Amino acid sequence: MKVLFASAEIFPYAKTGGLADVAQALPDALHKDVDIVSVMPLYSFIDTKHFNIKKTMHSFTVILGKKSYEVSLFESLNKNVHTLFVDEKNLADCITPYADKRGEHPLNRLRFALFSKAVVKIAELLKVDALHLNDWHTALGALWAKELLPDLHTIFTIHNLAFQGIFKKETLQELGVDNSYFTPEGIEFWGDINYMKAGIAYSDVITTVSPTYKREIILSRFGCGLEGFLHVHEHKLYGIVNGIDTAFFNPTNDTSLHKTYSLKNLAPKKSNKLHFCKEHNLSDPHKPLTVFIGRFSEQKGLDVIINALEKVLALECNIAILGDGDALMSQKLKILAETHLNLSVKSGYDEGLSHQMYSAADFLLMPSRFEPCGLNQLIALRYGTIPIVNDTGGLHDTIQDFESVERSLCGHGIVMRKLSSSELYIALERALQLFENRKKFLEVQKADMRCDVSFTKSAQAYQKLYRKKQ
Structure with a gap:
């Protein structure tokens, strides 16, 4: 054929x-x-x-x-x-x-x-x-x-x-x-x-x-x-x-990364986070790192992120954002970054930098209003970065909550049941609690890396x- x-x-x-x-x-x-x-x-x-x-x-x-x-x-x-x-x-x-x-x-x-x-x-x-x-x-x-x-x-x-x-x-x-x-x-x-x-x-x-x-x-x-x-x-x-x-998005041989790593050897992922935080002037690199990579738009839920950021940045975490789109959203983010040492914002799109962010991050933030499929959450699974998602479209089909009793999907993360600033804050609080429970965090991380996202x-x-x- x-x-x-x-x-x-x-x-x-x-x-x-x-x-x-x-x-x-x-x-x-x-x-x-x-x-x-x-x-x-x-x-x-x-x-x-x-x-x-x-x-x-x-x-x-x-x-x-x-x-x-x-x-x-x-x-x-x-x-x-x-x-x-x-x-x-x-x-x-x-x-x-x-x-x-x-x-x-x-x-x-x-x-x-x-x-x-x-x-x-x-x-x-x-x-x-x-x-x-x-x-x-x-x-x-x-x-x-x-x-x-x-x-x-x-x-x-x-x-x-x-x-x-x-x-x-x-x-x-x-x-x-x-x-x-x-x-x-x-x-x-x-x-x-x-x-x-x-x-x-x-x-x-x-x-x-x-x-x-x-x-x-x-x-x-x-x-x-x-x-x-x-x-x-x-x-x-x-x-x-x-x-x-999965050949291109592969942490074992990705030339964009500070250090490559694998399911059997996850230690370099922590080194990537330390390196990334230093390169982007983020505060305490031992804090959990959450990243957003995507278009600055309401579809991607960036307005919800912006509305929650002041409160979120008071938590013990670092946030890194990469993307482009709505000029007003971009301006608001840059103003917030000027006054918060735990927020990094980069405008534009850089393929290599996005790979570095996946490899460094503990969590990926993806609170889309609608998402036909979404690839970022699949890339995150591949790199051992736990997705935080809104329950819609392809996110519903690929990510289930790590505390869900049913185990119908391979990808595990933190699932928001509705999209709002308060729900986003709760989701990030849950992420930080998961990060502190190192045994459970590694269990979810390794399960995600085993997923077939090809x-x-x-x-x-x-x-x-x-x-x-x-």
Whole structure:
């Protein structure tokens, strides 16, 4: 079976979040049993020499409305996966996949429509059996596949329903999409067009990245306005929990770490904490260290963290925060860090630093309002860092409370039953109590490190869906 896997970002070439990690790790897990090729745009910031990205003999024209766009294909082999790159000047012109120097790229409606149509052309060139599309950036590919390659089996994965690709109705004419698609059953959305709806309506199979998120998105609280539409298509909706690349996220050989360690030799993890606290000017390094790594947003619960921080920082603990996003949240955190010796805040994203934080920390804080799957808690398990999570989405499917009587999940942590500043404070108090009980702490830590957080089981589930005809 031959599969084309399309994503707007793939690690290590381009990454703004978990989509890139999944778009690398899932094809890598599939490659032994599936002839899989990945495809993404060739952005101008990608270092083609470093990644040995070479131009192929293939080029073609993509027509959108009344305009033609010349596309060239490049390729590279990262680990086990053959990756193609779509090169076109509108796609390339950016400083991140979705932004230029002014902020959100003003031509995203065109850029990702162009990419989606190019993906369908590549599927035709490669004569693939299945096309796997990811998030709104590739969703129009399902529409064009039905028009141009009606026998092609299409799978569409929703990684985060909050981002849908909504644009003005006039975009239809710009893209050359027939007005017959502009209906509530198609891509119309409150007078605009919604790229995400194309993936939902016209794909053969829809997946989300955890079973709980699959159930949540047909409810108004989590459906982002598409709950009714998803309910109509529930018959082809599946929930498959993500995994991580356990070769890349591996404390035994991670070159980013001060010292590597393993389940059998955890002592260097303490050395990593001492080193990290010294490097980041945190107070007493023997105190428990809790870290937050992620986007500064309400979705990630950072507002709840900020509201609780003054009280939390009075506890015997150190807090380290890494991320970027909401400017006001970032400013509030930096002000708090100036007056508290046990708080470190770093803006931006640094892959190596994030690994150092996982390796140094005792606890990972992840109080998300909603979380389609979440990868941070899986990485934390791998590095022996105990997760503190809100009970939602993929967090519900991967982490259970360490005091739970039922032992249905492998990952153990501290689970908040509702999201509030007071509940967060209680969760951190429980974490400190667990830290003081060294026997129990090590028991939970070692159990977490034994968890299989790879993509192996999930890859098997995707293989079945690649072969499934509705």
